[in-house]
Amino acid sequence: MPQLTARNLSKTFDGVRAVDAVSFVIPDGAFLALLGPSGCGKTTLLRIIAGLEAPDGGELHFDDLAVAGPHGVLPPEARRLGMVFQSYALWPHMSVRGNIEFGLKVQKLPAAERRRRIEEVLEVVGLVGHAERRPHELSGGQRQRVALARSLALRPRLILLDEPLANLDAHLREAMLAEFRRIHSMTGATFVFVTHDQEEAMAVATRVAVMKSGRLEQLGTPEDLYRRPQTESVARFIGRGRTLPVEVLAERDGLCTVDLAGTVLKVAGRAPAGPGWLCFHASDLARVPQRGHLAGEVVNQIFQNGIYTTELVPLGIDVETLSLALPERLAPGTRVEVQLSGGWVIPRMPSATPALAGAAAGGRQAGANVMEP
């Protein structure tokens, strides 16, 4: 199973930089999610990996093999990969067995080997006993499993999945995510999965590449993205994160001393003295009786899973609402003192002043699960 190495991959369509100088190294056997909003370049990057699109610049290697670069582009059929799309693309007139067998016949595998592989992949995707059914006799999730089985039967070293769960309802999506994880660990193949849903990416992938406007914003484990975002947009995109402007007073050994609207506190992070963003999630905030790191007024509460998800307007800071979990219902306007128990500090680029950040934030839906383009 290959390690994928990209160096400065770029692709432009009619002046639009769909993929812009993307570099990464993905360890073999990884489950990589390409994550980002519509139009950020995920599909184009996947198509470059597949060999369906030639980059204008840069290089792509599967282990030591150059599959795209200045010396040319290897066609998809020479890359030993499997692709699974949201549309399944199954032959409607063929049984599950026939659909899986089709590619094996094209490869001219003997009948006994074809039978062996079909039984093997039906077992892997949990469809033993469904081999003689036609696609219309299967649920959406089962059809997607057939599509995956058809790819796996060819023993590819790389499986590319383009929004494979987009056509399934929320319940089935969750079940299929667990299935994909199980199948990935059984096969050991490298999986690359395109999605715009960060919860899906975080739940299933071992590595997540967050893209924005053709560029790779951050590549890391789900934990890295959640706990150690490198940009403000990643901090806000992942896990309904929030950011507050702070002044970094000093940084030592990964611990920053910051001024948050007049309160000095120490927070993990790496940022030089100067403007910074304090990045955090609702789980980093707790109500205290008095003298918290910040105070806010309750604007709204939603009762969810036994707790009150509470929106607060912070006092003395010109930013959008914050969210925290409380055990009790409070009247709108109640003043709440809040302590910060976690978080992560990153540098703030000079163009994003606190006032501007607040103004921009005012136009967003608080906690929206989207990344601004």
Ligand SMILES: Nc1ncnc2c1ncn2[C@@H]1O[C@H](COP(=O)(O)OP(=O)(O)OP(=O)(O)O)[C@@H](O)[C@H]1O
């Ligand atoms: N064949 C093409 N011709 C012209 N422009 C294209 C082509 N393919 C993609 N683009 C443009 O490149 C940019 C990136 O598109 P891409 O499909 O890679 O994004 P995406 O992140 O996969 O979006 P989505 O989630 O909506 O599928 C977009 O601006 C898109 O309009």
